[in-house]
Amino acid sequence: MFARPLAAAMMTAALLSPSVAAAQVSDDIVKIGVLTDMNGPASTPTGQGSVTAAQMAVEDFGGSVLGKPVSVVAGDHQLKPDIGASLARRWYDVEQVDLIVDVPVSAVGLAVQNIANEKKRMFITQSTGAADFHGKFCSPYAMQWVFDTRALAVGTAQEVVKRGGDSWFFITDDYAFGKSLEKDAASVVTKTGGKVLGSVSPPFATPDLSSFVLQAQASKAKIIGIAGGPPNNINEIKTGAEFGVFKGGQQMAALLALITDIHSLGLPAAQGLLLTTSFYWDMDDKTREWSKRYFAKMNRMPTMWQAGVYSAVTHYLQGIKDAGTDDPLKVAAKMREKPIEDFFARNGKLREDGLMVHDLMLVQVKSPEESKYPWDYYKILTKISGDDAFGPPDPACPLVKK
DSSP: OOHHHHHHHHHHHHHHSHHHHGGGSGGGSEEEEEEEOSSSTTTTTSHHHHHHHHHHHHHHTTSEETTEEEEEEEEEOTTOHHHHHHHHHHHHHTSOOOEEEEOOSHHHHHHHHHHHHHHTOEEEESSOOOGGGTTTTOOTTEEEOSOOHHHHHHHHHHHHHHTTOOEEEEEEOSSHHHHHHHHHHHHHHHHTTOEEEEEEOOOTTOSOOHHHHHHHHHTTOSEEEEEOOTTHHHHHHHHHHHTTTTTTTOEEEESSOOHHHHHHHOHHHHTTOEEEESOOTTSSHHHHHHHHHHHHHHSSOOOHHHHHHHHHHHHHHHHHHHHTSOOHHHHHHHHHHSOBOSSSOSSBEEOTTSBEEOOEEEEEEOOTTTOOSTTOOEEEEEEEOHHHHHOSOOTTSTTSOO
16 A cells, blocks of 8 residues: 555655756766867966866866766867857857856957857856956856956055055056056056056067066156066066066066966066966965876966866866756856855855956065975965955946846
8 A cells, every 4th residue: 555655755756866867967968168279378378288177177076977977178269259259159059068168368258258148058267357257248157267357457556555566657568458457457556545657558469578668667666567468478577677677676566477477487587576366386285285286297387277277167067966957057056156165266256247256365476596496486475355356246247236
């Protein structure tokens, strides 16, 4: 007489079991695409290193989720928005990629975001810095995991002015990214009692930056703000060292610089440079443990972007596990429920606008005498809270509750 109720109970349990939940994974596989720059100027801080970080995350998660395998594919967008958008479209439509990560440079990142929104698939960027990504262009399918222009500019300017660096001159890349960095940093400098003495704007990839650095040096500003990315930022720092900027009592503050940039420059040229970062491999035991495993595979230490790929992929896979499905909006909701507290992020939280807010650090590049072992490059000057650095959600984002 108990056979039928028992059978019903067993069926109910089976329906709730992970084996049935696994049926909620589309195409019986979770595919993660690392869309990056494999051979261009962003390939060292992203590139194969980002692919390796994604693969490490999948391996550490066990290689599967909800009983289904997880695979990683890679593509090279060559820093071109049309190529990035075309690859993203093919991945989502034909190859059934569930999540795209990385995507250096904002123009490509915003193009890929449009495709993700159109196809209702997930995209988490680590190396797109445009604040509009989580502002007027925000999407329920897209997340910004590592930084934005406001966080780096505001974090650096605010903390440097507090330490007496109250007069600034900017060398600003003459395109949207550089101008955004200068605008945000200059606003903080003046609000906190400092002065902006001027700025110059070299075109992207200017071969000889001597005249621009000399103008900054002649301004006598305490801080020369480098508002731009590779290759100009590296060459400006190098030229500044050659012209004795640091020895003359001025300091340079890079509004975007990565540890691979410092490695390329060398400590004799980069010593004294101030910058803000989301991640430093030698910060504590957790960062060192993961970074040494990464180093064994790549023979260099990870950038904040590469570490952020690992963090985001891990959190995404946990979101699938918690949601019992790879449905993008359900996974995103689960990802917002849990704090992000791993080797990469401290006090991390994923906001409704898709921005992952977390603590940053102001660091100063060590002198050759201060560095005691390979890649021992930074002195951590202070921690910057995520709320201070990233600020409140942009009301231009339609996902933000008014």
